[in-house]
Amino acid sequence: MSTTTTAAPRGGARVHVQKFGTFLSNMVLPNIGAFIAWGLITALFIQSGWITLIGNELFGYVPGLDPGKYDYGFVSALGGWDGEHVGIVGPMITYLLPILIGYTGGRMMYDDNIRGGVVGAIATMGAVTGADVPMFLGAMIMGPLGGWSMKKIDALWDGKIKPGFEMLVNNFSAGIWGMILAIVGFVVAGPFVQAFSDLAESVVDFLVDNSLLPLTSIFVEPAKVLFLNNAINHGVFTPLGTAEAAEQGKSILFLIEANPGPGAGLLLAYMFFGKGLARASAPGALLIQFVGGIHEIYFPYVLMKPKLILAVILGGMTGVATNLVFDSGLQAPAAPGSIIAVWLQAPASSFVGVTLSVILAATVSFLVAAFLLKIDNSDDEGDLSKATTDMEAMKGKRSSVAGALTGAGTAGKEIRSIVFACDAGMGSSAMGASVLRRKIQAAGHGDVTVVNKAISNLTDTFDLVVTHQDLTTRAQQKTPSAIHVSVDNFMGSPRYDEIVEMIDAGGAGGGAAAAAAPEAEIGSDVLAEDSIVLRGTATSRDEAITEAGRLLVAAGAVDPSYVDAMHERETSVSTHMGNLLAIPHGTNEAKGAIRRTAISFVRYPAHVDWNGKPAEFVIGIAGAGNDHLGLLSKIAGIFVDSAQVERLREAQTPGEVLAVLDSVKV
Template sequence: MSDIQATVPTQSFRAKLQAFGGFLTNMVLPNIGAFIAWGILTALFIPTGWLPNEQLAEIVGPAITYLLPLLLAYTGGKMVGGKRGAVMGAIGAIGLIVGSDIPMFLGAMIIGPLGGWVIKKFDEAIEGNVPAGFEMIVNNFSLGILGFLLMVVSYLFIGPVIEAANNVVKSMIQALVDTGMLPLLSIINEPAKVLFLNNVIDQGIYYPLGMQKAAEVGKSIYFTVASNPGPGLGLLLAYTFFGKKTAKRTAPGAIIIHFFGGIHELYFPYVLMNPLTILGMIAGGMSGIATFQIFNVGLVAGPSPGSIFAYLGLTPKGNFLGIIAGVIVAAAVSFVVTSAILKLQGESDEEDDFENSVEKSKSMKSEGKQILNSASNTSVDSVENVNKIAFACDAGAGSSAMGATTFRKKLEKQGISGIEVKHYRIEDVPQDADIIVVHKNLQERARLSHEDKRIIPIENYIGDPILDKLLSELKEK
């Protein structure tokens, strides 16, 4: 087995935390359209909106109270227990909703998967023990009875516990807001993002809190604290002007995809190649949040993807100046700090030395693991009988989609046919995939679900030398 397929030593905690974030993302992502629809409704028709309309504004409250949590619970239940799990999750969620005084987003993301798990375990327990002809009545009444019990338990016990926990987290963050220390969150946000834990903090914390705040005042700064595209723009601009070799050459293209396309994963490898640049990201994030606070601005919903277009589209009336200023200031600060770091490093080629950059990034990840050898010293195994290549990422919709499309076009350009190239979230990679391509920080998570598969870890979903090697060997075949 070649180095490229070597399994790194255990880093299970980070991989499981990433998997948890990915699970939250896949609960939220299918329903983003509904969140955006609610955000547009709020921006237009509430009393402070663009087109105040008392009649249409009546939809705002029921939508955030009932529609959005039920969609989350239904999706979460379906992910765990299929269609029966989806119904079970929705039944349990209505108990939370009625029994609480806040929009139950966090509760829905807990009760939905719990309901799916309960009905899944019940179905497994009775499998093969139901008399012929009684399947339908058992299925219907089991779902009804278990759903009834979960609904009551949710109303009486689970809901109050989740509401209390939610209030504690909200109070802690509100304390940062009241003392003007909210920018300190960037010290946590920026390192977490480049380690692919951004979904944990966004979907798990900031978006639910942001929806609650937006329901009260029509906007929330919480939607901006981790999604601002400004810091990433500043970093990539710095690499464009002061980077070297590969980093300098690829940064301009990454800017377009990151800033306008909203795929933030594009700048993660640049930070991992030179971990000291995380200081520029933190400084940019902090300055952006501070600017948002000074202008007292926010967004009406979570920007997904985190594109400048999504930012502007979800900016409520009277907030455009502050939102644009926050993005520009964050980009400028990140650019200045990152540029200084790159220039102080003189003629060093560290950002193009994958082996050195991997070793340096280990300290950021705080894990005593041994990682793959430098990409320049690795090769893929034999590529005989390759029919399907799966590009996988956390949500299966951003960087992996871009990587699969780019690689597919390269195959076509080389006249290579008969190989299917598709993108998936890691947990959805089909069993008939011959090769799985993932970012190296997601390698162990891919191993958790696909132990027997060939996994190729890369630094970047486009332009990575390992992908070029794979393409060459496919061409030779």
């Protein structure tokens, strides 16, 4: 099996664009249901909708309504097309959808805190009322701004409010700041988005008037394969298309990226003219792509033979051109990009054009891909597994549908040796290894070894390597033949469950106990009572690192230069472990400053902001050998157990902290 990576290396313009697009789409995707509801109401009840075309006389008038006011009857009045009645369509796109996006963005920026969502919604309302266009772009600006700024404001007096006044301060601070942002949204964001929308509309009109819109497929289709589809669709086409649909009843922009035709044609070509695994897996992939709407399923087929990008480009151009000729489009986003969703969002007047755009796009894509596959005289059928891996790497995580391409994804590769790797190999990696080791043992895979090492000490002898997401690229250079898994939370990453599933699929079984960290006596000088502080004085991450480091210096465990190395370590990769725990430690090069193994423990009841994440417990680490790993294993066992964390939180003396640690067996 070729090298498999399950996470993307970070860096490069593509990754930054992808992250920005993901940020935008994360505000839209949770609210797609609302977009669909609005689209269905529009498709059914506006004057040119399906039901109103059949005839309002089938539904009649509602008693009490003025027939003169509702010229088109009650059904069309729902769409608000009678000239006086507001209906549902207008208020939903003007108020509901932007405010939902603003609320979601604000909540995202405040660590999923409702306060951020509320302030983001208030700020968005100011932008909504400040212009006459649907304020989706304004919501994507004011919502996150509201959540982020509220988080910063709350941090100013976090832990400083007198008991009993918390609700008063929190409510008035949110209200006052929300008012200010609403005014800013009304005065600044609304007019700005109005001007931007007018410019974007002019650009789209120019492309349409000059029949140039099909050329967008030259950029869109390759970008999709590079996993920028969310950035393109939900970051650009959805807000612009929704604004256009509000004015014209439909938008062609919804079908530039989401048209299932190009991918369907490519997969059909593989069904008839492909080779090996690619040909065998194409029918299942076609069903997932065309009916399920998961377009990512065909990306590996293009990555496997990059010249086939020409097929999907020409297919995409054909689909766009067809919609231009028939003046057809959708009334709301087709999410996911399934033929079913496309038909549901097609207005009656566009149904023929939309259907033909899918059929003709698939036909052109099929013919071009079939020709390219036919003239391919190489015996190499292409490595679909590697192409799937490349696709997952660009996506940044395992694909939920990639198993359909290769049978079982990583199934078939037996995993018996796992290494957690970090810069120094003594802190973060030891904690993560302990947590994963417990999961693997609980799943009955006793012969799978889990160890931790510094990246500089890695050898290409491990089956699977786990690293912090910022260190994956370095680890891949040292262990190119291993499966690589990236995490951003060593204590409770969902990737650990995926690793156990991979081991299950690979056939590893029971046997001797997995390698465990050596035991350390709590009663030794590894963690002395003098090195335990129950109310730390630091108010920032750097101050907390210094406070934990000075305790190690005071204990005679390290030279003062080790504290500087702890700060240096933090600049490369965060030592925040999740679950309110941070474990700052020095770099691998600073081990010469360690006189003996020791650990310090500092508790911050008011929490410390650690790169945007709260830290209540900070454990400084200096590991001369391996004798501190047993204690780290105990600590890992505590911080995955909420009851034990609560005991640490309530401990009144250093002795009680030691008692909690001593109660956990590894």
